[in-house]
Amino acid sequence: MSHDVNCREALAHLQDYLKQEITPDVAREIQAHLKRCRRCFRHARFEANFLVMLETRAAKGTCPKELRARIVAKLRAEAETEDA
Amino acid sequence: MAEPSAAGRTFDEEALPHLDALYRVALRLTADATLAEDLVQDTMLKAYRSWRQYRPGTNAKGWLLTILRNTFINDYRRRKHEPVAMDVEAAEPYALERSIAESDPEGTFFSQIVDDKVLDAVDSLPTEFREVLVLSDIEGMRYADIAETLQIPVGTVKSRLSRARHQLQAQLYAHAVEMGYIRAREKQP
Numbered sequence: 001m002s003h004d005v006n007c008r009e010a011l012a013h014l015q016d017y018l019k020q021e022i023t024p025d026v027a028r029e030i031q032a033h034l035k036r037c038r039r040c041f042r043h044a045r046f047e048a049n050f051l052v053m054l055e056t057r058a059a060k061g062t063c064p065k066e067l068r069a070r071i072v073a074k075l076r077a078e079a080e081t082e083d084a
Numbered sequence: 085m086a087e088p089s090a091a092g093r094t095f096d097e098e099a100l101p102h103l104d105a106l107y108r109v110a111l112r113l114t115a116d117a118t119l120a121e122d123l124v125q126d127t128m129l130k131a132y133r134s135w136r137q138y139r140p141g142t143n144a145k146g147w148l149l150t151i152l153r154n155t156f157i158n159d160y161r162r163r164k165h166e167p168v169a170m171d172v173e174a175a176e177p178y179a180l181e182r183s184i185a186e187s188d189p190e191g192t193f194f195s196q197i198v199d200d201k202v203l204d205a206v207d208s209l210p211t212e213f214r215e216v217l218v219l220s221d222i223e224g225m226r227y228a229d230i231a232e233t234l235q236i237p238v239g240t241v242k243s244r245l246s247r248a249r250h251q252l253q254a255q256l257y258a259h260a261v262e263m264g265y266i267r268a269r270e271k272q273p
Contacts, residue, residue: 055222
């Protein structure tokens with residue numbers, strides 16, 4: 001059973017909606033509200049842009065090669081101690 | 085090497101693929117490259133020694149991050165200066181986001197901020213906000229997995245996440261205004 005959510009309810013669920021952490025029913029209700037309400041739509045777009053920006057900026061770092069090599073060497077040394 | 089787990093997968097196969105994520109999270113938690121390296125190394129050695137406790141088929145990344153986070157809290161946290169929570173939008177939770185969103189509806193100012201400034205802003209969040217934000221919005225973990233990793237209820241994950249995002253947006257907005265990327269919103273009479 002679907003109902004028309006208002007702005008308050010839509011905003012309360014917005015973060016969960018953007019992270020796809022809500023049930024499909026509620027997601028559909030939020031989506032319907034965002035189609036109807038320009039203000040909430042703009043707000044949702046702002047939040048979505050923020051999340052995309054954050055992920056693209058911050059999720060690209062990699063473990064330095066030297067550190068990786070040092071860790072693997074430590075693990076090998078640990079294994080040898082066990083075997084001994 | 086450690087004996088293969090019951091699922092037949094070795095520590096190398098299960099744990100090493102997550103080194104990049106562990107390093108990124110360590111860097112954000114410690115906000116210091118040297119400490120981050122030490123933290124990742126300590127985490128991997130602890131994980132190796134307790135490999136038998138890992139339940140095969142479960143979330144290896146989550147398991148490793150739990151060890152990393154606990155090691156950080158126990159051994160590293162007191163080594164660094166702890167940022168203080170900004171008292172943003174205490175009274176009206178959406179006021180700030182709204183005012184930012186209204187002055188720049190597309191959030192275009194985000195694209196003008198350089199990566200390092202974004203990371204600095206993340207690093208300046210208090211640990212309890214920073215860790216949920218990093219795990220959720222940077223590493224893409226689900227609420228339930230974050231709750232398990234941090235040993236807090238899902239509701240707490242969500243409320244901290246929401247405050248962390250508001251605080252981060254406020255800082256990036258202030259930075260964008262300072263740099264002249266956007267004009268400050270005029271004060272309402």
